Amino acid sequence: KLNQRKEDEYYGYLTKQKMTGLSPSEADTAKKEFKEFLNCAIAYLEKWFTSSEENWLFCLQPLSLHTAASQISYTDMENVVQRLNLIKWLQLLMDNMYDEFLAFKQVLHELEKAEDWKAKSTPLKWKTVFEATDTLPNMLSVLSFILSIPATTGYVEHIFSHMQNKWNDNRNGCSTELIKSELLVSLNFDLSCADFHTMVLKDRALLTTERRNQKYSWKSA
Incomplete structure (x- = not known):
């Protein structure tokens, strides 16, 4: 939408009305500043909120647990850990985490049978998983770190x-x-x-x- 606004040079109805009272040079200057603002906004959104694989948030999508258990793989977990440099930071044991992931898949498969599973939020789903078993210490460290990142300010x-x-x-x-x-x-x-x-x-x-x-x-x- 912002790109379309820039192409159409549409900066709002009231702004358009105000600009009719400006001189041609002042109107051109205003349009230039509006375009620069939109360019900055678009660049910021593309950098931090794009859904491309270049965005670090992209690798977190499988951890939302919004898809079936068969859709999440150990590679997804590994990508998250590597992308966020969590191995040293959280002192993770990757071989152990592989075994934990296999156990997690079994637990998740059973939990998905509950009628209210789909309605639960991502944090609540993971809370349910970790309450169902205490054999996932490395995965718990990873998810605790990720879910502690505030979604907004x-x-x-x-x-x-x-x-x-x-x-x-x-x-x-x-x-x-x-x-x-x-x-x-x-x-x-x-x-x-x-x-x-x-x-x-x-x-x-x-x-x-x-x-x-x-x-x-x-x-x-």
Whole structure:
């Protein structure tokens, strides 16, 4: 669509209306800048989001588990590991991973028989696989790494939005540590203010630590 816009020199209806009020030289300059913008956008998309084999994301497609078990091969796993240079990084044992893959195929074949399998997301499918067997340590390392890569920057932008709300002009004297602490609390607790207050009052260790200005070690859930 962007290529077609560039060929048609279509930059939007309102833009077209605005350009009628420009001089010929100004209109030509504007068109040139619009084309440069589209060229940059197209180049970026082709570099990072193309479906060609040159894109590193291409090799991840078989791991989506959207196709039948027979469609994923050990070569697919090997390509992912090599393309992302994970052998040394994750200290993988490739011979062991081959045996793991054979066991994985058997597990996957059985799991695919479930009625709700196709409706599950990719992370949930892999979670189900690893819950079904504990004999896939190398594959677990690979998939844990891959699935930890965020698909978008949405969550990070969400954090920055929260930070800007807390570190506004009226609170510009707050320290970095205070804002960090507030973000940790607001993003990791789903309790209401009243419930959180009640929880804190019941935690004697926390209250004692706070009075002594010491570091508090949170209990794991």
